[in-house]
Amino acid sequence: MTLSIRPDLTCADQIVSSLSTQQQPQVTELEMMQAVRTLLIGLGEYPDREGLKDTPKRVVKALQFLTKGYHESLDELLNGAVFKEDADEMVLVRDIDIFSSCEHHILPIIGRAHVAYIPNGKVIGLSKIARICEMYARRLQVQERLTLQIADALQGLLKPQGVAVVVKATHMCMVMRGVQKPGSWTVTSAMRGVFADDARTREEFMNLIQHNAKFQ
Numbered sequence: 001m002t003l004s005i006r007p008d009l010t011c012a013d014q015i016v017s018s019l020s021t022q023q024q025p026q027v028t029e030l031e032m033m034q035a036v037r038t039l040l041i042g043l044g045e046y047p048d049r050e051g052l053k054d055t056p057k058r059v060v061k062a063l064q065f066l067t068k069g070y071h072e073s074l075d076e077l078l079n080g081a082v083f084k085e086d087a088d089e090m091v092l093v094r095d096i097d098i099f100s101s102c103e104h105h106i107l108p109i110i111g112r113a114h115v116a117y118i119p120n121g122k123v124i125g126l127s128k129i130a131r132i133c134e135m136y137a138r139r140l141q142v143q144e145r146l147t148l149q150i151a152d153a154l155q156g157l158l159k160p161q162g163v164a165v166v167v168k169a170t171h172m173c174m175v176m177r178g179v180q181k182p183g184s185w186t187v188t189s190a191m192r193g194v195f196a197d198d199a200r201t202r203e204e205f206m207n208l209i210q211h212n213a214k215f216q
């Protein structure tokens with residue numbers, strides 16, 4: 001098997017990209033539905049009862065939606081919306097809703113992302129920042145990787161003076177099951193360029209994302 005290396009992709013993305021084109025076994029939707037049906041039986045249910053008869057189809061559809069980011073690419077979502085611009089002050093898009101799924105339990109990760117960059121001759125369409133978050137969130141994730149992928153994508157696309165990403169999220173696998181800690185939040189960050197090198201720039205970013213109670 002030959003793997004083509006894509007310099008615009010992170011390591012994890014390289015793997016997903018190569019799997020989707022070469023290695024991934026072709027599984028039909030019918031087989032996926034049958035697997036859900038098997039799960040239901042294993043859980044002690046009767047998949048043919050009225051309320052469950054369409055459930056395998058719904059579950060497959062829902063999971064496909066929650067992981068649709070595997071079939072999206074930076075190129076497509078950008079749609080060319082990177083513009084030459086002399087701006088060199090911080091651009092921050094904050095409070096971007098995140099709905100992801102943890103790769104260990106396939107349970108929801110719900111939170112918000114705050115994404116900032118300092119341009120270096122190029123700016124990106126603001127909605128594209130939210131779309132980048134969305135593409136990576138709609139995959140099976142760990143929060144750390146989601147955070148890094150967002151930062152690396154912007155760094156790669158814009159070569160800005162710096163990028164800062166903070167994700168604050170709650171993991172249903174820690175809330176509804178397992179250790180059962182509702183109210184627990186995980187905060188992850190990725191700092192690149194001036195945000196990593198300059199404490200004052202980082203502090204300005206941290207202040208901007210904390211000043212509003214909505215973030216609490």
Ligand SMILES: Nc1nc2c(ncn2[C@@H]2O[C@H](COP(=O)(O)OP(=O)(O)OP(=O)(O)O)[C@@H](O)[C@H]2O)c(=O)[nH]1
Nearest residue numbers: 102103104105141142143144171173174177178179
């Ligand atoms: N670092 C990291 N860990 C995560 C994330 N999402 C889930 N986890 C953790 O993944 C770990 C999996 O641990 P295991 O012991 O293999 O699984 P488990 O028996 O279901 O663990 P418990 O959740 O402790 O019951 C747990 O500690 C989860 O909290 C994430 O985004 N980042």
Ligand SMILES: [Zn+2]
Nearest residue numbers: 102104105173
């Ligand atoms: Zn989990």
